[in-house]
Amino acid sequence: MYTIDKADSRGGVREYETPRRHTVPTCAGAHGIPDTLGERPFVLLEYEKPPTVNYTLSDPCVTEKPPPKMAPSPIEMPMLERTRLILVGGFLGAGKTTLLRRAAEKLMASGRRVALLANDQAEGLVDTSLLRETGADVDEVGGGCFCCRFPQMMEAVERLMRRSRPEIIIAEPVGSCTDLAATVIRPIRKMFGEQIEVAPLSVLIDVHQMRIMQDLGREFDKRISRLPDSVLHIYRTQLEEADVVVLNKCDLVSSDDLVALEASLADLLGDRPRFAISAEAGTGVDDWLEAIASGETESRTARVDYDVYAEGEAAMGWLNANGTVKAQADVDWTDFMQRLVRQIQADIAAAGGVVQHLKCFLTVPRKGHVAGNCIDNTRPPVIRGNLEPSVRKANLLVNARVLIASETLRRVVVDAVERVGADTAVETRLNVVRSFHPDRPEPVHRMLDS
Ligand SMILES: Nc1nc2c(ncn2[C@@H]2O[C@H](COP(=O)(O)OP(=O)(O)O)[C@@H](O)[C@H]2O)c(=O)[nH]1
Ligand SMILES: [Mg+2]
Incomplete structure (x- = not known):
């Protein structure tokens, strides 16, 4: 049980119930900031009484954006006194980033100030680049999930609040992360409740992932899903703590299939x-936004077994790479992206891996981008965006989350990038390649009581 009393806030030792029970000394002063933050300023983390953040137009840190020229609001949302934090969870590839983009566009078109927060186990995120294209202010927490990097998350929230004074911040936790109610939502409500209002927790599941859950419900042969039980534990606990469940990619199924999938969801979630x-396509997004526009999260505690959760995360090889591509002549960049994603996907399958999400991104600042995505070993990649054939140099990002050993993933991606470059007469260079298995989740806070 988490307790907080006056002794804590005067710099004593606070005990947290975390997966591996340990004590966290609040030696960084009354703020409880882990030592890793050193001397960096951190305004929001006042435990006893969060300061009221009064931003004025004369505040030099505030960049006042011109009011958006927008159509009248189609989204019904009350005026907000506190910044509203909308967390959108859900497994890798469920469509969180796509939904964040869509929601930000809709809310900004309604005249709302919106900021977006991405999160990953490492830096160099495709998602951050994609989210920036909405025109919203975007920040990123790298190097670990929100729960294990809680102070960094709140630093990022503060940066966003100071930079663009958002009424709404929409945040996307790492797709393999669960137990958000206990490790992120309750700590925020407890420590920053005066400034931040947490919307009902939305958890996305796409129609393919829902089929896996549906089949498991029918005691279907688990091997068909090709997912270890530990990964399915993450799927289940993510849904368990959801206030609102969003079934995504409904454009991919027939109306009969949709009825069946929704019935299975109802069986699971009451x-x-x-x-x-x-x-x-944007279908149904307004209804969801209106539903989470008011009210607060119920913060339901999921029954997370941290040993199984850690095993599920560690089953995944994680790779973030960045580099450049250069061409001497015109290139069909959409075709290049198609080949690149297909090659990596095929090589992963040949090496015995199972793609959870593979994203590649080619970008030329202010000129455009091409993004390639695939979420399993077999479905064809989805390619979006456009780069003119005359583009001679672009930045390349590769993010891969795959059930495979991280060293194998590294080799596969490096070789595939090189091979596709050679086949297309494009000079490819990867400057930074980080590949690893996520560490055991060690949340900074874990509050099991509402
Ligand atoms: N057909 C279809 N594809 C979608 C939809 N939403 C997302 N996707 C695709 O699913 C893939 C993963 O989406 P992304 O938003 O990156 O997922 P995340 O990992 O949860 O952030 C991308 O190829 C998206 O284009 C949808 O509603 N319909
Ligand atoms: Mg994403």
Whole structure:
């Protein structure tokens, strides 16, 4: 049980119930900031009484954006006194980033100030680049999930609040992360409740992932899903703590299939609010936004077994790489991206891996981008965006989350990038390649009581 008393806030030793029970000394002063933050300023983390953040137009840190020229609001949302934090969880590839983009566009078109927060186990995120294209202010927490990097998350929230004074911040936790209610939502409500209001927790599951859950419900042969039980534990606990469940990619199934999938969701979740949407097409997104526009999260505690959760995360090889591509002549960059994603996907399958999410991104600042995505070993990649054939140099990002050994993943990606370069007469260079297995989740806080 988490307790906080006056002795804590005067710099004593606070005990947290974390997966591996340990004590966290609040030696960085009354703020409880882990030593790793050193002397860096951190305004929001006041435990006893969070300071009221009064931003004025004369505040030199505030960049006042011109009011958006927008159509009248189609989204019904009350005026907000506190910054509203909308967390959108869900497994890798469920469509969180796509939904964040869509939601930000809609809210900004309604005249709302919106900021977005991405999160990953390492830096160099495709998602951050994609989110920036909405025109919203974007920040990123790298190097670990929100729960294990809670102070960094709140630093990023503060940066966003100072930079663009958002009414709404939409945040996307790492797709393999669960137990958000206990490790992120309750700590925020407890420590920053005066400034931040946490919306009902939305958890996305796409129609393919829902089929896996549906089949498991029918005691279907688990091997078909090719997912270890530890990974399915993450799927289950993510849904368990959801206030609102969003079934995404409904454009990919027939209306009969959709009825069946929704019925399975109802079996799993009882009468919890559910939405069937297509984040890509925008269908159903307004209804979801209106539903989470008011009210606060119930913060339900999921029954997370940290040993199994850690095993599920560690089953995944994680790779973030960045580099450049250069061409001497015109190149069809969409075709290049198609080949690149297909090659990596095929090589991963040949090496015995199972793709959870593979994202590649080619970008030329202010000129455009091409993004390639695939979420399993077999479905063809989805390619979006455009780069003119005359582009001679672009930046390349590769993010891969795969059930495979991280060293194998590294070799596969490096070789595939080189091979596709050679086949297309494009000079490819990877400057930084980080590949690893996520560490055991060690949340900074874990509050099991509402
Ligand atoms: N058909 C379809 N594809 C979608 C939809 N939403 C997302 N996607 C695709 O699913 C893939 C993963 O999406 P992304 O937003 O990156 O997932 P995340 O890992 O949860 O952030 C991408 O190829 C998206 O284009 C949708 O509503 N319909
Ligand atoms: Mg994402």
